[in-house]
Amino acid sequence: MATKISKWFAITALIALIVLWRSSDNRTLVAGFAVCASAVVAMIEAIRARHYVWMPVFLGITLLFNPLVVVTLSRPLYLATDILCLAAFLLSLRMAPPAPRLSMASITDRTPGSESL
Secondary structure (H helix, E strand, O other): OHHHHHHHHHHHHHHHHHHHOOOOHHHHHHHHHHHHHHHHHHHHHHHHOOOOOHHHHHHHHHHHOOOOOOOOOOHHHHHHHHHHHHHHHHHHOOOOOOOOOOOOOOOOOOOOOOOOO
16 A cells, blocks of 8 residues: 555656656755655565566666756656656556455354354
8 A cells, every 4th residue: 555655656746747847956856756765665566576577667767766866868858757757657556466355254253164053
């Protein structure tokens, strides 16, 4: 659940970056940090789920939006990478299989699976 929340947070931040069109460095730094952190979480989820194709995708997103080492690109290239990263996060929402629903344990049956008298 936390992974899904962080992915939606990154999607929101990427949409804000696309709308802002890299207007202010302070706003883009905060949004870039959010995308970077969410990409790390998604990369860890991809490793745990054994979806090894997604791991380099999110590693690239992590390196691109890293707040410590700023990558400078032209404005149209920034827009293209933001859209591609947005698509990657949207597609990764389908990556995680839903958790299986467990049946409710019976309150009256103390030994499940036993035969009734």
